[in-house]
Each structure stands twice: as C-alpha cells, then as structure tokens.
Amino acid sequence: MRQKSQTAEDAKFRTALENMRYRSCTLEDIQFLRGRVSANIEGRQSVCDINFRNxxxxxxxxxxxxxxNVLEEQRFASEHNQVLTTFYCEDTVAPIADLDEVKGKRRATKVRLEENIQRILWKQPACSVEKKIPTKLNLCKGLPVMLRDNSATELCMTNGQEGTVYDWVSAVGVYGQLVLDVLFVELKSPPVSVQFEGLPLNVVPILKTANPTWCELPSGKRMHVSRSQVEVTVNYAMTDFASQGKTRVNNVVHLNDTTSHQGYYTALSHSATASGTLILQAFNPSIISDKKCSGALRQEFRDLELLDDITHLQFEGKLPASVIGDTRRTLVRAFRQHKSDSYVPQHVHSAIQWNKKQPYVEPDFNNLDWSIIPTQQVTKFLSDDYVKQMKDKTDSWKTDHIDCSNPVVEPSLLDSHNMERDTADNSCAYDTVITLLYNAWLDKPSSVLAFPELSNNLFPAIAELFDQVNRGQESLTETRDYMRQALCAQRPNEFSYGEYASVSGILDVLFGCTSGQINLSYSCAAGHCTSTLSAPHASFLVSLESTASTSVEAWCSSQGSETRRLCVVCSEGILVKQMYTYPPYFIAFDFVAGAVHIDRKVYLNVHGTDVPYHLKSVIYHGRSHFIGRYIDKRGRIWVYDGMS
Structure with a gap:
C-alpha cells in the first residue's frame, strides 16, 4: 500500500492488507473490506461517483x-458526442511450401492471410491472442488508452504507461479496412516531461509494429501469425498483472474471478488511501481467511524475514563474521546456527512464526560443483529421437487398443459426400457423428427398416434423410444442419448453435431408449438386496467412467458397475447391472478417463441370449478436434478427420 495519509481507516486497511498477504484476515478485516464494496446507499461509495466513474x-x-473496455469505450464516445473509429490489424503467415527453402535463413517470406480467415480473426477478442495484441481498436480523441510495449523507455513510452488518444495517422489495408500507421498519445503523469518536435508537451507517437504470436480460432485450433498493429489497449480495465507498480489515488477492483489471496492483495495494495478504494461486487472471504497460506509460500516468507534481519544487522555493523554464504540457503543456515534454530525475528507476523509445533523447515541441500559445459556438448532439452518416440506412442494408441485379429491396410479417407465443415460455428463433433452414422447406415442389413428401441424421433428422421442422400436428393451437409437445429431445439443449453458440443452428448440424445428398454438390477456379490427398477433416463450410450472394466468385453460380460451403497446384510458393495429388454441396433461406449481395450467383437446378453456386436467406429478427441475411424463389412479401416 503506497499510503498518502494515515487516518483510522487507513490503519485498518493497512492491517487488512498485512493479514491478507498471509491469508489470515480476521472478521474485523472482512467487515472493513465489505464496507468498501460499491453500493447506491447514502453514506456509501459507489462506482457512479465522479471520482470512480472513469x-x-x-x-x-x-x-x-x-x-x-468494449462497454466503456462506447459510453465514452456517447457522453462526448464522438464516433468510434475502428482500426484493424493485418496478419501474415509463412507459406508452408517455403518452410524448407527458408530454413536456416534469418528471415522467412510472409504472405497475407486469405480474406475469410482474416475476417474470422478480426471477430476474435484480444484475450484469444497469446500476446494479447488486439485484432481491432475502437478509438476516438480523448479516449483513455494504455501502452503495451517498451518502445522507448527513456521517453516514458513503456508498457503500462497510461494516456489518452490525441490523434492518429491511418491508411487503407489490403482488404479495404482502416489500419493505424501512427497513434499519437498524450501521456498521463509521466515521470518526466517529454517533448517531440512539432508535437505538444507529453504527446508521443506510437508506431505500428509486427509481432509473431499465436491466435486461437473459433474452433479451438491455434494459428501462428505475424500481427501488425499499434500496441495499445483501451484503458477502462486492466489485469492485476498489468497493474503492478502503480500507485492509484482512486483504485477500483473487481475480485469475483480472483482465486487466490495473492490476487486480492495485488489488486488492493495499489490503493493510496482507504477512502480511494472501491470493490465492485461482493467477494469470497474464505479466499483471504479461514486457512493459512501454502507451506511453500509460508517458507518463502520466513526466509525473507530472516534475510531482512540479516540485512538490518549488516547495516548496523552487528552481523557476526561467521554468518557468511554464497547463496541464500547457506547464508540463512549460517545465521540460524549462530542464533539457534528456535530464533524468530521480533516483527514476524503471527501467521508465519515457527515453533516446535510448526517448525522452520530447512530444505536439504548440498553444495554443488559448478562447471562450464562446452558448447558442443549442449543438446536440446528434448532430443529429436525422444520426440519421435512419444509421437509414435501416441499414434500407436489408435491401433494398439483395438483388437485387430486380421491384418488391415493403411486407413483410407472416409467418404463424407463433400460435406462442408463449418469452422466458424464449431461443427466438428456433428460432422464426425453424422459421417460415421451415415456409413453405418449404408452397411446395415436390408432387413433393418426401423429402430423401435429408440425413444427419440430424431434418429429415424435422420435415417430417412440418409436414404435421400444416398439417392442424391439431399446433401450430408443439410442432414448435419438438420440434426444440429433439432438438437438445439431439444437441449438449447447443451447444443447452443455455434458453440462447442461433445460427441457423447450428441449420441446420448440420438441413442435415447424408450421407457422400459433398460432396467437396473441392484444386488451385492452374494445376491442379497436384489431389486430391479426401470431406468428413469437411459440411452444406449454406456459410460465406463464408474466401472472397473478394462475392456468393452469385460463390461459386456458383467453389464454393470459398482455403486457407493453397501449391502445391509454383508456390508459388501452394491452392484448395478443394466438389463436390456430388446437388443439395440446401435450401442456406444464413452471412455471418460483411462485407456480401455476396444474389442473387435463382443457379446451382449439379452434374456439369456448372447447377441453379437461388431466394432464399427471409434472417435478420438484432442486439441478441440474430433477424428473418426470406421470399419466396413470387409474389415477395412477408413479415417475421417473433417479436414482432408
């Protein structure tokens, strides 16, 4: 806390911050901080007050x-009768064909993005970019901004410096959009005055720069680009990280998403006074109280207290000559050997004091011999061989966990009828499901005409569309869109259009069974407490998360899983077993966690008859993308990745 005064309120605030640092705030501290929460009540401070509003x-x-920032920039423009002007970034990438040619050279050839990809990136927020460089800036004169680059530290043009928009020089980009060439910013309270020739005092030019960074697409995939943009942001909000080093006369903080006491301390400690501190909403007091800080952090604080004591004695010339050390550990150890292991400096906070019950933990260490390694002996942290081995292990999982008794050829691309993948609307899960189901429908016996075991009318409707696709009267893209719209209508929260969806969620709806198709039988291993109930919500999607089954065949043999209930007779665990009234045509398994062996053929017991089931498809997920493999009637494996 950079105090500018010392009132009774400031003293309470300082005490609360000190306790907050060690996660040991008292009830009095919590009550004081709650008095700093914004409220439209007489006698209380509010974010609507003139000193907090901007x-x-x-x-x-x-x-x-x-x-x-988006909301406040619009408010600023409205209140000052100005119009916001939007300036876009320009992104370039290195063409894949040129990677080998430019390898080893200092600079690679860059090409601009295709217009449709660039426009998708323009819609992404700044938080989707690794370096947080905004895709577009909405500016008007007088708008508060913050510099985000150390372009000229000697001229106060540093990362975190605040200011207001004075003027700009713009141009027209490659796709007809406005781009900034130079932004003139009037610095707010710089450490020293800055004067550029031809510009007013403290007005500095911020030039457009090009920075390599990773951008995230709506699908979750990442793209590496070189982004050209003036590195500033609108300054109506900043992160706690960006606020470090600032003393704020009026300090407004939003603590709802802060998950640690260090975050609370960082945000609140920038206040110059208690009266100038405002908390936007109610906060969670358990984050800054109830428990002690972590053991590692507590040990760090203890070390700092001892080092502070050593520095104080050294300054006064009272440090014994025996207390020496080249590193922190050796110095602290020598000091404690001189004083005693029970020595605690006088002003150590009670939350980090050590005693016999809570001893000072001195880590084990050995004096290490340092040596300079010749350059030729330095290798990469991960060797090429190691990376290749890990990649081979990852790729082999797709086949090693599938029981392939017959040899198969290299997987070929699965025909998806040129289905258009909707990248902007995250259609990956729907694409994979509809493609695999369509091919399974093509391979079904001619005797299978209906699916009476399914309760949802959506799948029979999709099957009719499959028939039209096969006759060329409908496209698979239109069938997928029909399924998406129907799922969104049935479960709008789970299948909101344009949002990510899970394959298991889609199959849970499509494979929902009619009432009475699945019964749940409860009993212990000895046969006590037997009861049978109709499953209230059931589908032919089986989750193996709560089972101990190591393979699909193992689950089919038992068709059950453990529960947390105990038998009242023998105190053994109660097992629940799924009993099928009618053998479904489709059955799916969801492997939530762990590796489960996928058998090529399994048998499901229905009323004492073992019904054979053959593996038709496997869906993998990783990096926000689904990939499917399909096995046709001849045992050939086909792959669908939605991108080839």
Missing part, C-alpha cells in the same frame, strides 16, 4: 477486461 478497473481475467 477509473480503470483492476480485474483478474483478460476476458473481463476486454468486455469492460
């Missing part, structure tokens, strides 16, 4: 910062 808000998450 103050940049400290928050924990970039997504909150971006949302606040």
């Amino acid at each position: 103050v940049s808000i400290i928050t924990a998450r970039h997504v909150n910062k971006d949302a606040i």
Whole structure:
C-alpha cells in the first residue's frame, strides 16, 4: 500500500492488507473490506461517483477486461458526442511450401492471410491472442488508452504507461479496412516531461509494429501469425498483472474471478488511501481467511524475514563474521546456527512464526560443483529421437487398443459426400457423428427398416434423410444442419448453435431408449438386496467412467458397475447391472478417463441370449478436434478427420 495519509481507516486497511498477504484476515478485516464494496446507499461509495466513474478497473481475467473496455469505450464516445473509429490489424503467415527453402535463413517470406480467415480473426477478442495484441481498436480523441510495449523507455513510452488518444495517422489495408500507421498519445503523469518536435508537451507517437504470436480460432485450433498493429489497449480495465507498480489515488477492483489471496492483495495494495478504494461486487472471504497460506509460500516468507534481519544487522555493523554464504540457503543456515534454530525475528507476523509445533523447515541441500559445459556438448532439452518416440506412442494408441485379429491396410479417407465443415460455428463433433452414422447406415442389413428401441424421433428422421442422400436428393451437409437445429431445439443449453458440443452428448440424445428398454438390477456379490427398477433416463450410450472394466468385453460380460451403497446384510458393495429388454441396433461406449481395450467383437446378453456386436467406429478427441475411424463389412479401416 503506497499510503498518502494515515487516518483510522487507513490503519485498518493497512492491517487488512498485512493479514491478507498471509491469508489470515480476521472478521474485523472482512467487515472493513465489505464496507468498501460499491453500493447506491447514502453514506456509501459507489462506482457512479465522479471520482470512480472513469477509473480503470483492476480485474483478474483478460476476458473481463476486454468486455469492460468494449462497454466503456462506447459510453465514452456517447457522453462526448464522438464516433468510434475502428482500426484493424493485418496478419501474415509463412507459406508452408517455403518452410524448407527458408530454413536456416534469418528471415522467412510472409504472405497475407486469405480474406475469410482474416475476417474470422478480426471477430476474435484480444484475450484469444497469446500476446494479447488486439485484432481491432475502437478509438476516438480523448479516449483513455494504455501502452503495451517498451518502445522507448527513456521517453516514458513503456508498457503500462497510461494516456489518452490525441490523434492518429491511418491508411487503407489490403482488404479495404482502416489500419493505424501512427497513434499519437498524450501521456498521463509521466515521470518526466517529454517533448517531440512539432508535437505538444507529453504527446508521443506510437508506431505500428509486427509481432509473431499465436491466435486461437473459433474452433479451438491455434494459428501462428505475424500481427501488425499499434500496441495499445483501451484503458477502462486492466489485469492485476498489468497493474503492478502503480500507485492509484482512486483504485477500483473487481475480485469475483480472483482465486487466490495473492490476487486480492495485488489488486488492493495499489490503493493510496482507504477512502480511494472501491470493490465492485461482493467477494469470497474464505479466499483471504479461514486457512493459512501454502507451506511453500509460508517458507518463502520466513526466509525473507530472516534475510531482512540479516540485512538490518549488516547495516548496523552487528552481523557476526561467521554468518557468511554464497547463496541464500547457506547464508540463512549460517545465521540460524549462530542464533539457534528456535530464533524468530521480533516483527514476524503471527501467521508465519515457527515453533516446535510448526517448525522452520530447512530444505536439504548440498553444495554443488559448478562447471562450464562446452558448447558442443549442449543438446536440446528434448532430443529429436525422444520426440519421435512419444509421437509414435501416441499414434500407436489408435491401433494398439483395438483388437485387430486380421491384418488391415493403411486407413483410407472416409467418404463424407463433400460435406462442408463449418469452422466458424464449431461443427466438428456433428460432422464426425453424422459421417460415421451415415456409413453405418449404408452397411446395415436390408432387413433393418426401423429402430423401435429408440425413444427419440430424431434418429429415424435422420435415417430417412440418409436414404435421400444416398439417392442424391439431399446433401450430408443439410442432414448435419438438420440434426444440429433439432438438437438445439431439444437441449438449447447443451447444443447452443455455434458453440462447442461433445460427441457423447450428441449420441446420448440420438441413442435415447424408450421407457422400459433398460432396467437396473441392484444386488451385492452374494445376491442379497436384489431389486430391479426401470431406468428413469437411459440411452444406449454406456459410460465406463464408474466401472472397473478394462475392456468393452469385460463390461459386456458383467453389464454393470459398482455403486457407493453397501449391502445391509454383508456390508459388501452394491452392484448395478443394466438389463436390456430388446437388443439395440446401435450401442456406444464413452471412455471418460483411462485407456480401455476396444474389442473387435463382443457379446451382449439379452434374456439369456448372447447377441453379437461388431466394432464399427471409434472417435478420438484432442486439441478441440474430433477424428473418426470406421470399419466396413470387409474389415477395412477408413479415417475421417473433417479436414482432408
């Protein structure tokens, strides 16, 4: 806390911050901080007050910062009768064909993105970019901004410096959009005055720069680009990280998404006074109280207290000559050997004091011999051989966990009828499901005409569309879109259009069974407490998360899983077993965690008859993308990745 005064309120605030640092706030501290929460009540401070209304808000998450800045820049323009002008970034990439040619050279050839990809990136928020460089800047004169680059530290043009928009020089980009060439910013309270020739005092030019960074697409995939943009952000909100080093006369903080006491301390400790501190909403007091800080952090604080004591004695010339050390560990150890292991400096906070019950933990260490390694002996942290081995292990999982008794050829691409993948609307899960189901429908016996075991009318409707696709009267893309719209209508929260969806969620709806198709039988291993109930919500999607089955065949043999209930007779665990009234045509398994052996053929017992089931498809998930493999009637394996 950079105090500017010392009132009774400031003393309480300082005590609360000191306790907060060690996660040991008292009830009095919590009550005091709650009095700093914004409220439209007489006698209380509010964010609507003139001294807080235009103050940049400290928050924990970039997504909150971006949302606040968008709202506040619109408010600023409205209140000052100005129009926001949007300036877009320009992204370039290195063409794949040139990678080998430019390898080893200092600079690679860059090409601009295709217009449709560039426009997708323009819609992404700044928080989706690794270096948080905004895709577009909405600016008007007088708008508060913050510099995000150390372009000229000697001229106060540093990362975190605040200011306002004075003027700009713009140009037209490659796709007809406005781009910034130079932004003139009037610095706010710089450490020293800055004067550029031809510009007013403290007005500095911020030039457009090009920086390599990773961008995230709506599908979750990442793209490496070189982004050209003036590195500033609107300054109505900042993260707690960006706020470090600032003393704020009026300090507005948003603590709802802050998950640690260090985050609370970082945000609140920038206040110059208690009266100038405002908390936007109610906060969680358990984060800054109830428990002690972590053991490692507590040990760090203890070391700092001892080092502070050593420094104080050294300054006063009272440090014994025997207390020496080249490293922190050796110095602290020598000091404790001189004083005694029970010695605690006088002003150590009670939350980190050590005694016999809570001893000072001195880590084991040995004096290490340092040597300079010749350059030719230095190798990469991960060798090429190691990376190749790990990649081979990852790729082999797709076949090693499938029981392939017959040899198969290299997987070929599965025909998806040129289905258009909707990248912007995250259609990956729907694409994979509809493609694999369509091919399974093509391979079904001619005797299978209906699916009476399914309760949802959606799958029979999709099967009719499959028939039209096969006759060329419908496209698979239109069938997929029909399924998406129907799922969104049935479960809008789970299948919101344009949002990510899970394959298991889709199959759970499509394979929902009619009432009475699945019964649950409860009993212990000895046969006590037997009871049978109709499953309230059931589908032919089986989750193996709560089972001990190591393979699909193992589950089919038992068709059950353990529960947390105990038998009242023998105190053994109660097992629940799924009993099928009618053998379904489709049955799916969801491997939530762990590796489960996938058998090529299994038998499901229905009323004492073993019904054979053959493996038709496997869906893998990773990096926000689904890939499917399909096995046709001849045992050939086909692959679908939605991108080839």
